[in-house]
Amino acid sequence: MPRTSPTLRRRELSKRLKELREAAGVTATEAAEALGCSIDKIHWIERGEWNRPRWRDVRDLLDRYRVTDERLREYLMQLAREGGQKDWWHPYRKMLSEAYSTYIAFEGDADELLTFELAVIPGLLQTEDYARALNQAGPAEVDADEIEKRVRIRAERQRILEGDDPVRLFAVIDEAALRRTVGGPAVMRAQLKHLMEMAARPNITLQVIPFEAGPHPATGGRFTIISFPGQDPDAVYIETIGGELLIESEGVAQYQRVFRRLNADALSTEDTIALIGRMIGS
Numbered sequence: 001m002p003r004t005s006p007t008l009r010r011r012e013l014s015k016r017l018k019e020l021r022e023a024a025g026v027t028a029t030e031a032a033e034a035l036g037c038s039i040d041k042i043h044w045i046e047r048g049e050w051n052r053p054r055w056r057d058v059r060d061l062l063d064r065y066r067v068t069d070e071r072l073r074e075y076l077m078q079l080a081r082e083g084g085q086k087d088w089w090h091p092y093r094k095m096l097s098e099a100y101s102t103y104i105a106f107e108g109d110a111d112e113l114l115t116f117e118l119a120v121i122p123g124l125l126q127t128e129d130y131a132r133a134l135n136q137a138g139p140a141e142v143d144a145d146e147i148e149k150r151v152r153i154r155a156e157r158q159r160i161l162e163g164d165d166p167v168r169l170f171a172v173i174d175e176a177a178l179r180r181t182v183g184g185p186a187v188m189r190a191q192l193k194h195l196m197e198m199a200a201r202p203n204i205t206l207q208v209i210p211f212e213a214g215p216h217p218a219t220g221g222r223f224t225i226i227s228f229p230g231q232d233p234d235a236v237y238i239e240t241i242g243g244e245l246l247i248e249s250e251g252v253a254q255y256q257r258v259f260r261r262l263n264a265d266a267l268s269t270e271d272t273i274a275l276i277g278r279m280i281g282s
Contacts, residue, residue: 007105010083014048016076017061021046024065034064053080088156092149099244103226103237104153106246108160112168112227114259116218119180121191122171124158125198125206130191131155133183139241166203172262175211178279192280199273207266208275216265217258225255 021031028046032039035057044050045057058080062073089096089104096104107113115122120134131154135147142150160167181188199206209216224237236247236255247255267275 005087005105005108006083006085007087007102008109009079010050010053011048011105013053013058013076013079013083014046014050016079017058017065018046020062020065020067024067026065031061031064034060050083052084055080089153092153095146095149096153097244099237099246102246103224103244104157106226106228106235106237107157107167109228110160110167110226111229112170114170114225114227114256115223116172116174116259116262117177117222118174118218119222120177120182121195122169122173123154124161124169125171125195125204126154127187127191127194128155129187130182133187137182161198161201161203166201168203168205170205170207170263172207172209172259172266174209174216175275178208178276189280192276196273196276196280199269205269206272207263207269208272209262209266210275213265217261223255223258225252225259 021028028039028042031042035041045053055077058076062076067073067076087101087105089101093101113124115124120126121130123131126134128151131151132147135142135150161169178192182191195206198204222239226235226237228234233248234252234256236252238245238247266272
């Protein structure tokens with residue numbers, strides 16, 4: 001799986017085009033005149049809502065913004081070419097929300113993921129049997145075929161933890177997620193063994209907040225902080241029964257503070273693995 005998706009290429013291209021337009025002092029109306037299109041199309045482009053960027057549009061906009069740096073022009077044209085490709089989840093696009101699709105793209109481009117789960121094992125650490133049982137019991141009434149597609153999507157997402165340049169995952173889990181039997185005793189036992197194996201990887205840090213720690217600052221639910229390399233700002237992904245949310249600006253700092261407190265309240269990695277080992281042995 002490529003670590004940078006076409007979705008992120010399109011978003012980067014949109015961001016850069018807007019910055020160049022503003023730096024050139026060109027209004028959205030003037031940009032629309034350069035393309036012979038409506039102003040709505042310019043807003044649509046700058047919000048990253050195009051599925052397949054047209055290289056001619058990019059070229060004409062760069063001309064209008066008086067961009068003469070050949071290296072920059074080639075870079076942006078390359079973004080347009082790569083942004084026109086299909087993401088690996090394209091065959092499943094009809095069953096994925098826009099927020100979830102964007103999160104998958106963010107996840108693959110991340111440097112670090114900081115995730116907290118209250119009631120279930122984090123998706124990137126789930127076995128297929130565990131994920132299948134969760135989907136069968138989930139809030140959405142879906143048939144067996146869609147459940148299998150959801151399981152395949154989750155398994156494909158997990159590949160970001162593999163390879164020469166894996167994403168670093170810091171996972172804090174409430175003890176309730178370990179105690180809740182999903183799919184029956186055999187499935188749960190295999191899931192706990194899998195957790196121990198994953199926690200042994202150098203790019204994965206696993207911690208559990210034990211019951212005796214009492215209330216903690218995230219008793220309200222799950223969230224994931226996506227940290228990107230370089231200067232790109234962090235984002236937060238939240239999954240609820242009503243849908244998924246992506247927070248990309250205000251509010252991210254609050255979740256970062258909460259995660260630091262969760263990290264302090266949780267058991268160490270060694271004690272976490274010991275706890276899971278005792279559960280498997282019991």
